[in-house]
Every structure is written in C-alpha cells, then in structure tokens.
Amino acid sequence: MDNCVFCKIIDGSIPSNKVYEDDKMLAFHDIQPETPVHIVMIPKEHIASVDEVNAENSDVIAHIFSKAGEIAASVGLENGYRIVTNCGPDAGQTVFHIHFHLMGGKTLGKMV
Numbered sequence: 259m260d261n262c263v264f265c266k267i268i269d270g271s272i273p274s275n276k277v278y279e280d281d282k283m284l285a286f287h288d289i290q291p292e293t294p295v296h297i298v299m300i301p302k303e304h305i306a307s308v309d310e311v312n313a314e315n316s317d318v319i320a321h322i323f324s325k326a327g328e329i330a331a332s333v334g335l336e337n338g339y340r341i342v343t344n345c346g347p348d349a350g351q352t353v354f355h356i357h358f359h360l361m362g363g364k365t366l367g368k369m370v
C-alpha cells in the first residue's frame with residue numbers, strides 16, 4: 259500500500275528495530291515508546307484497522323495473538339503486559355495499517 263508507513267517498514271524502505279518476524283507478521287519497537295517496553299505487532303498484509311477485519315483475513319490476526327506471549331517473553335515482559343489497538347479517530351489511530359501495541363515494563367495501572 260503506497261504511503262503506508264508500516265508497509266514501508268515491512269518492505270524495508272523505512273528501518274525498524276525488529277524483535278520478531280515471520281512470513282505473516284512483524285514486531286518492532288515503537289519509535290515513540292509510551293512505556294518502558296513498547297512493541298508494535300503488525301500483519302504483513304495491509305489491513306487498515308479492526309473495521310477491515312473479516313472472515314477472509316482474520317487468520318493473520320489470530321496468528322499475531324498466537325505469537326504475542328512468545329514475543330512478550332523475548333523482550334522481558336515476564337511480569338505482564340497490555341495489548342492495545344486503536345481504531346478510528348476517537349481512539350486516536352494515526353497509522354491506518356492495523357497494529358497491536360504490546361506494552362509493559364512497569365505497573366500500567368487500570369485502563370478499563
């Protein structure tokens with residue numbers, strides 16, 4: 259997808275600090291971390307947001323969650339973590355390639 263920053267990270271035209279990669283997904287450190295550990299997990303397929311997830315493409319979302327615990331452990335989040343996804347303007351989504359923030363490294367406090 260042209261002009262998608264995360265597609266450019268996938269194709270390597272924008273560098274990233276990767277922590278996990280396979281044929282379906284990529285996980286890398288957020289450029290502006292909001293917690294001591296702040297990873298972004300994305301599918302390699304361009305899906306704009308949760309609104310665009312459907313029966314045809316949901317396998318890759320399940321795949322991301324099947325790897326999340328392993329990725330969290332690999333970056334030292336043995337005491338817990340939070341996974342967040344923003345969808346649309348009210349949630350403050352800024353990059354319209356679906357992504358899951360994997361956050362931790364401190365006590366996060368209650369959010370919901």
Ligand code: 5GP
Nearest residue numbers: 263272274287288289290344350351352353
């Ligand atoms: P959103 O606000 O859409 O939920 O999250 C987008 C996230 O992507 C933000 O936390 C932002 O810091 C991160 N981000 C945006 N551009 C880049 C980039 O070029 N590299 C990396 N590593 N993270 C980025």
Ligand code: ZN
Nearest residue numbers: 262265304355
């Ligand atoms: Zn994209």
